[in-house]
Amino acid sequence: MTRATEAIFLPMLFLTVTLLGGLRVADRVTLVPPPLFALVLGLLLFGVLVRGRVIAPGYLMNASRSALENLNGLIVTLTTFFASTQIFNLVIPEFGLPFLLGNVFLFVLLLNTLAGSPDRISVLRSLGVIVGAAFILKFVVLAALADPAAGALKRVLLALLDGVTLGTLSQAPLHPATGYAAFATLLLFLVGIAMLPHSRPSAALVKLDE
Amino acid sequence: MGDRSVRGLGLVLAICYATFIVWLYITQPQTIAEVTGGLSSGVGAYRIDQQAFDDGLALFRQEQYAASRAAFERADPARRDARTQFYIAYSYYRSGWGRFYSDDEHFRLGLESVERAIALAPNGRLVVEDSGNYIHNADELRAELAAGLRSEPADLNPLRVFRQRK
Numbered sequence: 001m002t003r004a005t006e007a008i009f010l011p012m013l014f015l016t017v018t019l020l021g022g023l024r025v026a027d028r029v030t031l032v033p034p035p036l037f038a039l040v041l042g043l044l045l046f047g048v049l050v051r052g053r054v055i056a057p058g059y060l061m062n063a064s065r066s067a068l069e070n071l072n073g074l075i076v077t078l079t080t081f082f083a084s085t086q087i088f089n090l091v092i093p094e095f096g097l098p099f100l101l102g103n104v105f106l107f108v109l110l111l112n113t114l115a116g117s118p119d120r121i122s123v124l125r126s127l128g129v130i131v132g133a134a135f136i137l138k139f140v141v142l143a144a145l146a147d148p149a150a151g152a153l154k155r156v157l158l159a160l161l162d163g164v165t166l167g168t169l170s171q172a173p174l175h176p177a178t179g180y181a182a183f184a185t186l187l188l189f190l191v192g193i194a195m196l197p198h199s200r201p202s203a204a205l206v207k208l209d210e
Numbered sequence: 211m212g213d214r215s216v217r218g219l220g221l222v223l224a225i226c227y228a229t230f231i232v233w234l235y236i237t238q239p240q241t242i243a244e245v246t247g248g249l250s251s252g253v254g255a256y257r258i259d260q261q262a263f264d265d266g267l268a269l270f271r272q273e274q275y276a277a278s279r280a281a282f283e284r285a286d287p288a289r290r291d292a293r294t295q296f297y298i299a300y301s302y303y304r305s306g307w308g309r310f311y312s313d314d315e316h317f318r319l320g321l322e323s324v325e326r327a328i329a330l331a332p333n334g335r336l337v338v339e340d341s342g343n344y345i346h347n348a349d350e351l352r353a354e355l356a357a358g359l360r361s362e363p364a365d366l367n368p369l370r371v372f373r374q375r376k
Binding site for chain 2: 003004006007008011012015018019022028029030031033068069071072075079
């Protein structure tokens with residue numbers, strides 16, 4: 001990894017993800033800070049990234065580096081954590097039953113991944129699937145259910161569904177710009193994660209006696 | 211560019227960008243004008259368009275409240291000037307006030323503006339000395355707007371029709 005990537009590109013990229021992660025466009029533009037549980041999920045994801053050797057904090061900060069290099073490493077580490085948190089803020093539904101189920105599902109999934117011993121490629125693939133699926137659920141499925149421009153039949157069916165689920169399923173309608181911005185943010189995040197300095201599994205050369 | 215320069219530049223950029231993001235999340239600006247206005251007022255460089263403000267004031271005194279609001283909005287696009295926000299709130303109060311009932315939407319927008327004006331004023335105290343106004347204090351204006359939005363038994367008092375608009 002070049003010094004410019006470590007000192008400039010990665011922090012800028014992750015800070016941009018941090019900024020856009022809370023962006024919501026409706027009748028007005030709002031920046032939503034992450035809920036407390038997103039911090040927990042962000043921490044778990046950071047743990048998964050370290051355990052899966054996607055990020056190597058030991059490479060970014062160690063005694064052999066200068067103070068300035070260590071500061072750059074600290075910035076990369078912190079911005080990775082903040083971006084991880086904001087990604088969950090972005091893809092988890094806003095309230096109701098989907099919010100609760102999304103949080104529980106992601107919590108269990110991340111704990112399960114953390115308990116295993118995944119390698120770097122597996123973690124990257126798994127992360128793509130997790131955030132991609134959550135994105136589709138929130139910005140395609142639930143957004144379609146909340147679409148105010150739907151036809152009369154669809155509105156009746158949704159009203160019935162709302163009645164059955166006691167109104168816990170429906171979400172606030174989203175402006176299409178939110179979905180496009182969210183998609184770009186997810187791509188940025190995945191690119192940034194793939195660019196992080198990573199460590200290889202340790203190996204030893206052993207000479208077998210003849 | 212040397213190693214230290216690149217790393218130092220990266221550090222400064224990251225800190226500035228992170229500070230900017232925190233500021234955006236706290237202030238929640240809605241337009242680019244609000245972003246630039248907020249940043250320039252942060253360094254004391256923000257100025258309202260005095261000509262537009264004077265136009266707004268003249269229209270306000272002629273009781274053309276919708277037109278005056280347009281001029282005041284043009285004078286303070288970033289919504290960073292307490293006095294202009296006070297006049298916007300006052301114009302909402304005047305145009306929303308009615309002898310029989312008040313227009314809730316105007317009063318709600320007025321309340322938002324006067325809250326903004328109070329937040330912008332030093333120590334939250336804003337007094338606008340203008341002989342043409344009945345209300346000079348932002349706190350008084352806020353109380354009038356909040357009272358107009360409340361529903362209470364006194365609303366049914368028929369003597370309310372004799373009250374004066376401030």
